[in-house]
Amino acid sequence: MILPETRLICFSPTLTSLKVGKAIAQGTGAPRHTTLDLTRTAQEDEIVLSSDLLAVIVVPVYGGQVAPTAFVRLQRIRAHGTPAVLVVVYGNRDYDGALRELDGLARMLGFVPVAAATFVGEHSYSTAQWPVAAGRPDNADLEQAAEFGRAVTRKLATVSTLDALPPLEVGNIQRPRQPFLGRFLFIRDLVRLRRSGQPMPQVPTVDPERCTHCGACVRLCPVGAIAPGDELHTDASICIRCCACVKGCPMEARRFDTPFSRMLSTRFPEPKANHTLL
Ligand SMILES: Cc1cc2nc3c(=O)[nH]c(=O)nc-3n(C[C@H](O)[C@H](O)[C@H](O)COP(=O)(O)O)c2cc1C
Ligand code: SF4
Numbered sequence: 422m423i424l425p426e427t428r429l430i431c432f433s434p435t436l437t438s439l440k441v442g443k444a445i446a447q448g449t450g451a452p453r454h455t456t457l458d459l460t461r462t463a464q465e466d467e468i469v470l471s472s473d474l475l476a477v478i479v480v481p482v483y484g485g486q487v488a489p490t491a492f493v494r495l496q497r498i499r500a501h502g503t504p505a506v507l508v509v510v511y512g513n514r515d516y517d518g519a520l521r522e523l524d525g526l527a528r529m530l531g532f533v534p535v536a537a538a539t540f541v542g543e544h545s546y547s548t549a550q551w552p553v554a555a556g557r558p559d560n561a562d563l564e565q566a567a568e569f570g571r572a573v574t575r576k577l578a579t580v581s582t583l584d585a586l587p588p589l590e591v592g593n594i595q596r597p598r599q600p601f602l603g604r605f606l607f608i609r610d611l612v613r614l615r616r617s618g619q620p621m622p623q624v625p626t627v628d629p630e631r632c633t634h635c636g637a638c639v640r641l642c643p644v645g646a647i648a649p650g651d652e653l654h655t656d657a658s659i660c661i662r663c664c665a666c667v668k669g670c671p672m673e674a675r676r677f678d679t680p681f682s683r684m685l686s687t688r689f690p691e692p693k694a695n696h697t698l699l
């Protein structure tokens with residue numbers, strides 16, 4: 422099978438999933454590339470996909486699951502036997518059940534998973550003081566992503582119909598190395614944090630001295646939690662704490678100070694590897 426189009430389908434508030442997805446899509450070498458970016462679109466229309474394109478679906482992991490906003494927005498898609506590459510991007514802790522969840526959703530929507538991968542991206546809560554997978558995906562990650570795209574094309578070229586491929590079992594993908602001590606200490610930190618009764622930040626803070634009211638955060642927010650002209654205020658009932666506004670503020674006026682930054686930085690210092698399944 423040689424498919425004329427690769428369609429990248431992604432949700433990516435801080436752009437790491439988008440970068441990984443673009444590299445995979447480019448790697449497939451298809452003559453035509455299109456993108457369905459679900460990050461900032463609030464449109465409700467159904468999106469219908471046929472079987473003559475390859476979908477590359479890339480989503481970030483939130484709390485060990487597919488980011489809930491991505492999960493909801495993906496449900497607008499109706500695929501008709503569309504081959505799909507399933508990718509979860511996570512911030513160097515773990516992706517837990519997210520890949521299985523994406524696999525279940527994709528099949529329910531009418532996709533046929535043909536390959537899967539787990540990639541590491543800079544954690545949304547990474548800061549200069551407490552870096553968590555800072556700078557990832559780096560050049561080596563992106564080269565790996567492009568090579569994965571090439572391998573998917575080679576795999577599809579071996580068959581003339583999708584029925585000829587053995588079913589993809591995402592549970593067979595190699596898990597990242599998880600040192601026991603880091604995991605144990607992270608869970609201990611979590612228990613202590615809960616017991617301390619310390620209130621968790623619900624929204625980023627804004628420094629009024631730095632904010633120029635440029636409106637970039639309004640445009641970047643995937644869920645409309647910042648109203649135009651009222652950039653010093655964030656609606657906590659809507660905010661998904663994705664940090665798109667924090668990372669995208671040109672004045673560094675927005676911060677999300679969470680104890681998780683220190684916990685993640687200290688308990689998961691070892692860079693994890695990306696894994697692919699064909
Ligand atoms: C609310 C939230 C929850 C997260 N949960 C996890 C997690 O369970 N495991 C993990 O390794 N990374 C977690 N992350 C980090 C993101 O998966 C990671 O930074 C990813 O690269 C973000 O993708 P994006 O740049 O496309 O937004 C979480 C991030 C956020 C905002
Ligand atoms: S992006 Fe930063 S400077 Fe611009 S309005 Fe938002 S908080 Fe203010």
Ligand code: SF4
Pocket residue numbers: 434624625641642643644645646647655659660661662663664665666667
């Ligand atoms: S206001 Fe909340 S949801 Fe919107 S970009 Fe900032 S952190 Fe993300």
